[in-house]
Amino acid sequence: MKIKWTKKIGTSMLVAAMIAVLSACGQSNNADTASGQSGEAKKEPVVLSFMTTWSENDPFTGVYYKNAMAFQEANPDIKLDIETIPYNDYPVKLSTTAAAGKLTDLILMIGGGSTFEQIARSGALMPIDDMMGNWKEDFLPSSKIKEFNVDGKQYGIPGEVSYATVIFYNKKIMKDAGYTEFPKTYEAFKAMVKDLKAKNITPIAYGNKTGSVLLASLLSPLNERISGPDLYAKIKSGEQKFTDPDFMNALKDIKELSDMGAFNVDLNSIDNVQATNLFLSGNAAMYIDGSWGVKQISMDKAADFEVGFAVFPQIEEGKGSMSTMPGATNQGVVLNAKLDETKKAAAEKFLQFMYSEQSYQNIIRSGNMVPANVEAPADIDPLFKEMTGALGDVKEVTPVFDIVMPATVVAATKNGLQGLTTPGGSAPEAVAEELQKELGQ
Known part of the structure; x- marks a missing residue:
């Protein structure tokens, strides 16, 4: 009897122990599950x-x-x-x-x-x-x-x-022509252009084959220097017209520069790359383009070619400022x-x-x-x-013409500027009237 009793107790203890272990495991798994469902879970991004x-x-x-x-x-x-x-x-x-x-x-x-x-x-x-x-x-x-x-x-x-407008210039040509610094006023700039032309130097290389370069890098800064930064908004609202003096004067300035021989004669048949090469080959004193033009100049210029940088000069009695740049x-x-x-x-x-x-x-x-x-x-x-250092004094960016004007007006302006810069081509008054017509006002 003693032996049988001992075996029964041993069996009961074994079963109890197994139940305890299983219970503990269940509690552990439940705890892990609860932990996984708590705020400690990884948060989805x-x-x-x-x-x-x-x-x-x-x-x-x-x-x-x-x-x-x-x-x-x-x-x-x-x-x-x-x-x-x-x-x-x-x-x-x-x-x-x-x-x-x-x-x-x-x-x-x-x-x-x-x-x-x-x-x-x-x-x-x-x-x-x-x-x-x-x-x-x-x-x-x-x-x-x-x-x-x-x-x-x-x-x-x-x-x-x-x-939109950075004037790149050949330091050697300028120095040899007697200019140690770039003109700060538009009148002095025009005088320099005339002087360079008289010395059989092409003053400015332009690649206006698409019509967009003159629009962005010459018409836009002239408009800003003459009229201030709000001209385009006033024209679109009807407060001013293309045929009014402010805009007309910019067209007349471009015509004047063309007539005095400021540009390469083939400006409307070559592109930016060709105009850059004209400048880098020493066949033009200046090249006018946007700030992006520096990349090609840096890659293609000869090691001893010295490039200077200038912003568009101030127009006397104009409403604009050299601290403002179209862009x-x-x-x-x-x-x-x-x-x-x-x-x-x-x-x-x-x-x-x-x-x-x-x-x-x-x-x-x-x-x-x-x-x-x-x-x-x-x-x-x-x-x-x-x-970037030469442009460091620019404090304000004003809109470029082709960004704010309707596409039909932009297309007409490109054609008009090519006409202005072609011998025997368009008159400023005719260009302005066509633009006003396209604007529908």
């Missing part, structure tokens, strides 16, 4: 859809793509769902997507202008005025980002700025008006990163000027750095 042209291997937008990837790496709690659209297809895609009410969370605006303004006024975009405190005025002047402002509301911040700002990201608070906070973080001092310095390294006041990195192209 906020996903921001983004329609853009930025591409890693694109020579123009690669720097923006890389900056965006750096943001992604630094912020694993935010995921960018990027849809890259080819540049030439982007304007149509943007317009159709906006019209259908299917804009992504983040939207690239290549530049300002009528399409952007139309989308902003439709209510599809979110103003970022409540975020602008992230960028101080001395870092990002409001006068340089106003192209992304519509009806007093800021919708985006541009990544870069392109100035365009671009590569700005805007926000969908439908973002909830979580996505808005993530988007604000993205904008802060993309338009920070470090990101702007990366953009400068890629050979582009920026609207922000940041120190140029030491490792950039020396000629590009010299140009």
Whole structure:
């Protein structure tokens, strides 16, 4: 009996022990499950859809793509769902997507202008005025980002700025002709042009085959220097006309320069590349183009070719200023008006990163000027750095003609300017009347 009793006790103890172990395991599994369902679980990232042209291997937008990837790496709690659209297809895609009410969370605006303004006024975009405190005025002047402002509301911040008019000049030719510094007034500039021509030197190389170069780099600065920055807005509103003295005087100035032999005779049959080569071969004292022209000049110039840089001179009694430059700002990201608070906070973080001092310095390294006041990195192209220094006093960007005017008016202006600069061609009055007709006022 004793033996049987002992075995029964032993068996009972074994069963009890097994039950205890299983119970403990069950409690452990339940605890793990409860822990997995608690607030300690990994939080899903906020996903921001983004329609853009930025591409890693694109020579123009690669720097923006890389900056965006750096943001992604630094912020694993935010995921960018990027849809890259080819540049030439982007304007149509943007317009159709906006019209259908299917804009992504983040939207690239290549530049300002009528399409952007139309989308902003439709209510599809979110103003970022409540975020602008992230960028101080001395870092990002409001006068340089106003192209992304519509009806007093800021919708985006541009990544870069392109100035439409930079006067590149051959330092040796100028020095040999007796000019140790570039003229500061338009009258002195014209006197220099006449002097150079008298010495059998082509004063200015231009490549206006498409008609757009004279429009952007000569008509636009003349309009600003004569009339100030608001002329185009006044013409579009009907407050002024193309046939009024302000605009007419700019046309007359271009005609005068052409008649005095300021340009190469084939300016309307060669392009920018050919005009640059004309300048770099020493066959012209100056070359006028946008700030982007420095890239080709830097690549193609001879080692001993010395380039100088100047802004368009002041016109006596004009309403404009040498601290203002016609140009365009671009590569700005805007926000969908439908973002909830979580996505808005993530988007604000993205904008802060993309338009920070470090990101702007990366953009400068890629050979582009920026609207922000940041120190140029030491490792950039020396000629590009010299140009940024020469343009350092520019405080305001004013619109270029072809950005703000209707396409039919732009086309007529290109034709008119080619006519003005062709011997025996159009008269300023005839060009102005045609433009007013195209404007429909």
